[in-house]
Amino acid sequence: MSQTSHTPTAGGDYPRPSGAVQGPQRRLRLAAYPSLLAMPALLLLIAAMGYPLLTVTLRSFSDPAWGLQNYVWFFSTPVNVTVLWRTFSIAAWVTIVCVIAAYPYAYLMTAVGPRLRLVLILCVLVPFWVSGVVRTLAWVILLQDSGIINSVIRLLGFDGVKLIRTQTGVVIGMAQVLLPFMILPLYSVMRGIDLRLVQAARSLGARPARAFLQIYLPLSLPGVFAGAIIVFILSLGFYITPALLGGPRSTMLSTLVQSQVLSLLNWGRGGAMGVVLLVATFVLLALAAPLMRQRHKQAARS
Amino acid sequence: MRLAPFRILLGLFCLLVAVWLVMPTLVIIPMSFNEKKSLAFPPSGFSWQWYANFFTNPDWLSSFFNSLRVAGLVAVAATLIGTLASLGLSRMKHSGAGLLRAILITPMIVPGVVLAIGIYAVYLDYQLVGTTTGFVIAHTMLAIPFVIIAVSASLEVFDVRLETAAASLGANRFTTFRTVTMPLIAPGILSGLLFAFVTSFDEIIVALFITSPYLKTLPVQIFTSITRDADPTVTAVGTIIFIATTLIISAGLIISSKSTRS
Amino acid sequence: MTARERGAAIDIKGATKRYGNFTALDDVSLHIEPGEFMTLLGPSGSGKTTTLNVVAGFTDLTAGDLAVGGKSIVALPAHKRNIGVVFQHYALFPHMTVGKNVAYPLTLRGMDKQARDRLVVRALDMVKMADFAHRYPSELSGGQQQRVALARAIVFDPPLLLMDEPLGALDKKLREWLQLEIKRIHRELGTTFVYVTHDQEEALVLSDRIAVFNQGRIEQVGTGRQLYDEPTTLFVAKFIGESTSLRGEAQASGDQTSLTIAGQKIVAYGKLAGGRKPVVLLRPEKLSLAGTNTPPAAGQNSLTGEVSEAIYLGSGSKYQVTLRDGSVAIVRSSLEATPFSIGDTVDLRWSVVDAKLLADDDRADMTMT
Numbered sequence: 001m002s003q004t005s006h007t008p009t010a011g012g013d014y015p016r017p018s019g020a021v022q023g024p025q026r027r028l029r030l031a032a033y034p035s036l037l038a039m040p041a042l043l044l045l046i047a048a049m050g051y052p053l054l055t056v057t058l059r060s061f062s063d064p065a066w067g068l069q070n071y072v073w074f075f076s077t078p079v080n081v082t083v084l085w086r087t088f089s090i091a092a093w094v095t096i097v098c099v100i101a102a103y104p105y106a107y108l109m110t111a112v113g114p115r116l117r118l119v120l121i122l123c124v125l126v127p128f129w130v131s132g133v134v135r136t137l138a139w140v141i142l143l144q145d146s147g148i149i150n151s152v153i154r155l156l157g158f159d160g161v162k163l164i165r166t167q168t169g170v171v172i173g174m175a176q177v178l179l180p181f182m183i184l185p186l187y188s189v190m191r192g193i194d195l196r197l198v199q200a201a202r203s204l205g206a207r208p209a210r211a212f213l214q215i216y217l218p219l220s221l222p223g224v225f226a227g228a229i230i231v232f233i234l235s236l237g238f239y240i241t242p243a244l245l246g247g248p249r250s251t252m253l254s255t256l257v258q259s260q261v262l263s264l265l266n267w268g269r270g271g272a273m274g275v276v277l278l279v280a281t282f283v284l285l286a287l288a289a290p291l292m293r294q295r296h297k298q299a300a301r302s
Numbered sequence: 303m304r305l306a307p308f309r310i311l312l313g314l315f316c317l318l319v320a321v322w323l324v325m326p327t328l329v330i331i332p333m334s335f336n337e338k339k340s341l342a343f344p345p346s347g348f349s350w351q352w353y354a355n356f357f358t359n360p361d362w363l364s365s366f367f368n369s370l371r372v373a374g375l376v377a378v379a380a381t382l383i384g385t386l387a388s389l390g391l392s393r394m395k396h397s398g399a400g401l402l403r404a405i406l407i408t409p410m411i412v413p414g415v416v417l418a419i420g421i422y423a424v425y426l427d428y429q430l431v432g433t434t435t436g437f438v439i440a441h442t443m444l445a446i447p448f449v450i451i452a453v454s455a456s457l458e459v460f461d462v463r464l465e466t467a468a469a470s471l472g473a474n475r476f477t478t479f480r481t482v483t484m485p486l487i488a489p490g491i492l493s494g495l496l497f498a499f500v501t502s503f504d505e506i507i508v509a510l511f512i513t514s515p516y517l518k519t520l521p522v523q524i525f526t527s528i529t530r531d532a533d534p535t536v537t538a539v540g541t542i543i544f545i546a547t548t549l550i551i552s553a554g555l556i557i558s559s560k561s562t563r564s
Numbered sequence: 565m566t567a568r569e570r571g572a573a574i575d576i577k578g579a580t581k582r583y584g585n586f587t588a589l590d591d592v593s594l595h596i597e598p599g600e601f602m603t604l605l606g607p608s609g610s611g612k613t614t615t616l617n618v619v620a621g622f623t624d625l626t627a628g629d630l631a632v633g634g635k636s637i638v639a640l641p642a643h644k645r646n647i648g649v650v651f652q653h654y655a656l657f658p659h660m661t662v663g664k665n666v667a668y669p670l671t672l673r674g675m676d677k678q679a680r681d682r683l684v685v686r687a688l689d690m691v692k693m694a695d696f697a698h699r700y701p702s703e704l705s706g707g708q709q710q711r712v713a714l715a716r717a718i719v720f721d722p723p724l725l726l727m728d729e730p731l732g733a734l735d736k737k738l739r740e741w742l743q744l745e746i747k748r749i750h751r752e753l754g755t756t757f758v759y760v761t762h763d764q765e766e767a768l769v770l771s772d773r774i775a776v777f778n779q780g781r782i783e784q785v786g787t788g789r790q791l792y793d794e795p796t797t798l799f800v801a802k803f804i805g806e807s808t809s810l811r812g813e814a815q816a817s818g819d820q821t822s823l824t825i826a827g828q829k830i831v832a833y834g835k836l837a838g839g840r841k842p843v844v845l846l847r848p849e850k851l852s853l854a855g856t857n858t859p860p861a862a863g864q865n866s867l868t869g870e871v872s873e874a875i876y877l878g879s880g881s882k883y884q885v886t887l888r889d890g891s892v893a894i895v896r897s898s899l900e901a902t903p904f905s906i907g908d909t910v911d912l913r914w915s916v917v918d919a920k921l922l923a924d925d926d927r928a929d930m931t932m933t
C-alpha cells in the first residue's frame with residue numbers, strides 16, 4: 001500500500017474525501033495518481049512548446065557555428081539595442097495608459113447599478129467579439145491621416161495629427177487591445193474592497209481625497225499590479241499591431257525576430273533575439289511573483 | 303454637493319474609455335458597405351459588393367472553411383485534453399499541483415513570435431508546415447490554458463463529496479463522472495470549448511509562419527489582404543464575425559439564464 | 565420488530581487505519597447485530613467517522629477485516645457494497661429533482677421505470693416528502709433536504725444504513741423532531757443502522773447500543789443505561805451525562821477502597837489492580853446536600869464544602885459545591901429537598917453503593933467542554 005497518496009489530517013476523524021472512493025490495496029487506481037490525467041496536456045506542451053523553444057535556443061548558440069556570436073552581434077548592433085529599448089518603452093507606455101484608463105473605469109463598474117454595470121462590462125468584452133486582425137485594421141481606418149480621429153480634430157479647427165505609422169498610434173492601438181486585461185483584474189479586486197472602510201475613514205475626519213489616498217488606493221493596488229504585469233508582459237511580445245500600425249521607427253522586437261527568420265533566413269540571430277525576449281518575459285514574471293503573492297494575502301484580508 | 307463635478311468628470315472620462323474600447327469594432331460595420339475600394343472614412347455610397355466578394359472569391363471562402371475546420375478540431379481536442387488535465391489538477395493535493403498548473407498555462411505568456419519561429423523550425427523538419435495536423439497541434443497547445451482556466455473555475459465550486467455520495471449509491475467512477483461530475487461542470491467545459499474555438503479561429507502569429515499557399519486560415523488571409531491591397535472585403539468579414547459572435551453569445555446568455563432559473 | 569431479519573450483521577475485526585504517523589483507528593473490533601441501531605459516539609478526531617468511512621468503502625483499512633452479513637467486503641469498492649449512506653452535508657445532486665435524486669440508485673441498478681417510480685414514491689412517503697418530487701434540492705430547507713437524502717439512501721433497500729452526523733447542520737427543534745422520525749423509520753425498515761454523532765443526548769435518544777470512541781479506540785460498547793450506570797472508564801463516565809469525580813489519597817482494604825480528601829475519609833466498593841490511581845465517580849442525582857449539623861445515615865459518605873452556585877430548574881435544583889480540596893461537585897436535588905443558598909457550608913452525602921470506582925485517566929479531562 002502506498003501511503004504517499006494520503007495526506008495526514010490533524011483531526012483524523014474527517015479524512016479528506018478527495019479521491020474519495022479508494023479501492024483495496026492491491027488494485028492500481030487512477031484516483032491514486034490524478035497527475036496521470038494531466039499527462040496528455042503535458043506531453044502536448046512538451047512537443048508543441050518545449051521542443052520548439054529548445055530548438056530556437058539551440059540554434060541561437062549553434063547557427064551558423066557554436067558560440068555566443070549571435071548574442072554578441074545582438075548587443076553590439078545599435079539598431080537592435082534601440083529596438084530592444086523601444087520595445088520596453090512602448091510596453092511601459094501601454095501599461096501606463098492602461099492603468100490611467102482602467103482605474104476610473106473599474107471603479108465606476110463597482111459604483112453603478114447592475115444595469116449600467118452590464119453595459120460597462122459589455123463595452124469591455126465587445127473588442128473580443130471581432131477578430132484581432134480585423135480590429136487592427138479598424139485602427140488603421142481610425143488613425144490614418146484621413147481617418148475619423150483626424151476628421152474630428154480638423155472639425156474642431158486644429159491641424160491634423162500624424163498618428164498612423166507613429167509610436168503614438170501603436171500605443172493607442174495596443175492599449176485598446178490590452179485594456180480588458182487591466183480592467184478585469186482591477187474590477188475583481190475593487191469589488192472586494194469593503195467600502196465601509198472608506199466611510200469609517202470619513203467618519204474619523206478624513207476628507208474624501210485623503211480617505212481615497214490612504215484607504216482605497218492601497219487596497220486596490222494589488223489589482224493594479226496584477227493588471228499591469230499582465231499588460232506589460234503581453235505588450236513585450238506584440239507583433240501584429242505594431243506591424244500594421246507602426247512605421248520603421250516604431251518597430252518592436254517581435255517584428256525584428258520575424259524578419260530575421262522569414263526574410264533573412266538567419267535562424268541563429270532570430271533565435272538569439274527570441275531568447276532575449278523570452279528571458280525578459282520570464283525574468284519579469286519572476287520579479288513580479290512576490291507582488292502576486294502579496295495580492296492573495298491582501299485579498300484574503302479585505 | 304461638492305462631489306457632483308467629480309462625478310461628472312468621472313462619467314465623461316469613462317464614456318471616452320468606453321468609446322475607445324468599442325469604436326474599432328463598430329467602425330468596421332459602415333465601412334463594409336462602402337461603394338469604393340478604399341478604407342477612407344467616411345465611406346461613400348452603399349453596396350453589398352464586399353459581402354458578395356467574400357462569398358464568391360475562393361481565396362476567402364477556402365480560408366474561412368479552413369479556419370472553421372481547424373478551430374472545430376482544436377476545440378474538441380483542447381477541451382478533451384484540458385478537461386482531463388483540470389480534473390487531474392483538482393484532485394492532486396500535494397504542492398506539485400501548483401507547479402504543474404503554472405507550466406500548463408505558460409503558452410499564454412510566451413511571446414507569440416518566439417513560439418512561432420520555434421514551431422516553424424520543428425515543422426520544417428517534420429513536414430508539418432501547411433498541414434491541418436500542424437495547425438491543430440499548435441493551436442491545441444495554445445488553447446489548452448484557456449480550457450484549463452475555464453474548467454478549473456467550475457471545478458472549484460464543484461462539491462467533490464457528491465462523488466462520494468454517488469459511489470455509496472452504487473455508481474462506479476465512470477458513471478459518477480457521466481451522471482454527476484460532468485453535468486455539474488458542463489458550463490465550464492462549454493466555455494472552455496468556446497474559448498478554444500475562438501483562440502484557434504483568431505490565431506494569427508503562429509499561423510503566419512506555418513501557413514502555405516495550400517492551407518491558409520482566415521486571419522492569414524485577412525492579414526495578407528490588408529498588407530497587400532487594402533481590400534475592404536476584410537470589413538465585410540469582420541462584420542460577419544461580429545454579428546455571428548453576437549448571436550452566439552446572446553443565445554448562450556438566454557440558455558444559461560433559463561437553466562439557472564429552473 | 566418483525567422486520568429485523570432484513571438487516572445485516574456487521575463484524576469489524578482489528579480495524580486499523582494509519583495516515584503516515586497518525587493512527588486514526590487503532591485495532592477497533594465491533595460486532596453489530598442485524599437490525600440493531602448502533603451509534604458511534606465520540607469527540608471529533610476519535611475515529612468514529614473513520615470507522616463509518618471504512619464500512620462505507622470511502623477509506624481503505626491499513627489492517628483488519630470487515631464483514632457485512634458474514635461476508636468480508638474489504639475487497640469491494642464503495643459502489644459495489646450496497647450500503648446506504650446519509651451525509652451531514654446532504655450531498656443531494658443539485659442538477660436533479662428530488663424524484664431524480666431518489667431514483668438515481670435504482671437507475672444505476674437497471675430497474676425499469678414503473679418499478680422505480682413505485683419505490684421512489686414509497687421512499688418519499690416514508691420521509692413525508694412525496695409532494696416535493698419535482699422540486700430541486702436548492703428549493704428545500706435543510707431539514708427537507710436531509711429527509712430526501714434519507715429517502716435516497718433507503719430506496720434501494722440496503723441491509724445497512726450509515727449516517728454521518730446527519731442532523732449536525734440543523735437547529736435544535738428540528739433535530740429533536742427528526743431524531744424521532746429516524747427512530748420510526750428504523751423500526752419500520754428493520755435495517756441495521758450505524759449512526760455517527762458527537763452528541764451524547766442524541767445517542768441516548770436513538771440507539772439500541774452505543775460504542776464510545778476515543779483516540780482511535782473503542783472505550784466501551786453498551787446500552788445507554790449501561791454506559792451511564794456502569795461506565796468502565798473515566799472517559800465514558802465523563803462523556804455521557806454529568807458527573808463528579810473525586811480524587812484523594814487512596815488505601816485499599818479488602819474489597820473496599822478508601823480515599824482521604826482534605827482530611828475527610830470516604831469509602832467506595834471495589835479495588836483497582838496494578839496500583840493505578842483511583843477516582844470516585846458520582847452522578848448528580850445520587851448526591852444529596854445536608855446541613856453540617858445533621859449526622860450522615862449508615863452507609864453514607866460525607867464531605868464538607870461550600871455552595872458556589874445554586875440554579876433553580878423547575879423540576880428541582882442544581883448545585884455546584886466546592887469541596888475543601890478545590891474540586892467541584894454537581895448535585896441535582898428534588899423539589900422536596902431543603903434549599904440552600906450560595907455561600908452555605910454543606911455536607912455532600914451519598915450511599916457507598918452509588919459511587920463508582922474507576923481508574924484515573926488524564927485523557928478524560930480534555931474531552932469535556
